[in-house]
Amino acid sequence: MTNNFRSNITPTWCPGCQNYLVYAALQKNFADLKINVDNLIMNYDIGCAGNMADFFKTYGAHTLHGRSIAMAMGEKIVNPNLTVCVIGGDGGIYGEGLNHLVAAARANINIKVFVSNNFLYSLTTGQTSPTTPKGAHTKSTPTGNINEPIHPVELLKTVNQEIFVESVDVKDIPKLNNTIKRALEFSGFALVDITQECVAFGKQLK
Ligand SMILES: Cc1ncc(C[n+]2csc(CCOP(=O)(O)OP(=O)(O)O)c2C)c(N)n1
Ligand code: SF4
Ligand SMILES: [Mg+2]
Structure with missing residues (x-):
């Protein structure tokens, strides 16, 4: 079946949202890698x-906040022939779902996790x-964030040195495409x- 992976729903992100770049890069790499x-x-x-759920035309599940990796692990265990991806934000993957991220990395299960870390x-x-910087004034920290941010790449490297784990700035398009490509080609957790x-x-x- 041929498919450009794109649904007919127009994305609802804010104008200029950088999730558009992630969306485009994933489509390009799925197509390039056939x-x-x-x-x-x-x-x-x-x-x-996570709202990318509406904009891709593939099989998928719009899961709960922090639980997308748990779903993905189950799918890969049941059917190892599937290409299993996760798309989420820093709140869901590094906060509510951090335990699942660590478990998947420890098991080096062959799923691909893409995090829009804003x-x-x-x-x-x-x-x-x-990942919010210390001292940042946000809606939930009007007098400044008192917590140190976590560093997900460094954290996961301490969990398992066999896995693929890299960070990339969304605006560096060649590097973004290259990193996504290598993650998809990697034979384990990415x-x-x-x-x-x-x-x-x-x-x-x-
Ligand atoms: C279990 C649970 N807790 C909280 C929420 C409310 N909630 C919805 S989206 C969201 C924040 C999402 O942040 P992030 O995961 O970083 O994604 P972003 O919107 O930044 O892409 C929260 C707290 C929820 N839907 N479910
Ligand atoms: S991540 Fe920010 S810019 Fe993008 S849709 Fe959400 S609120 Fe808008
Ligand atoms: Mg976020």
Whole structure:
């Protein structure tokens, strides 16, 4: 079956949202690698990034906040022939779902996790996430964030040195495409941390 992986629903992100770049890069790499859409399953977390659920035309599940990796692990265990992907935000993957991220990395299960890391809970209009810089004034920390941010790439490298784990700035398009390609080709667990600025609520981080 041929497919450009895109549904006929127009994305509802804010104008200029950097999730458009992630969406385009994933489509390009699925096509370039000739990934069989019949064997592709996407698991979406909750949030602006997770809303990609409506914009891809593949098999998939729009899961619960923080639970997309748990779904993906189950799918891969049941059918190892599937290409199993996860798309989510820093709040869902590094906060509510961090235990699942660590478990998947420890098991080196062959799923591909793509995180739109915008350093905020954006869908809910800009509260702190685990990657929000210390001192940042956000809706949930009006006097400044008192917590140190976590560093997901460094964290996962301490969990398992056999896995693929890299961070890339969303605006570096060649590197973004190359990193996604290598993650999809890797024969085990892969995390691509895609740093970006939420154009609606990110200004408060500066
Ligand atoms: C279990 C649960 N807790 C909280 C929420 C409310 N909620 C919906 S989206 C969201 C924030 C999402 O932030 P992130 O995962 O970083 O995604 P982004 O919107 O930034 O892409 C929250 C807290 C929820 N839907 N479910
Ligand atoms: S709130 Fe931020 S992350 Fe969400 S759609 Fe708008 S720009 Fe994108
Ligand atoms: Mg976020």
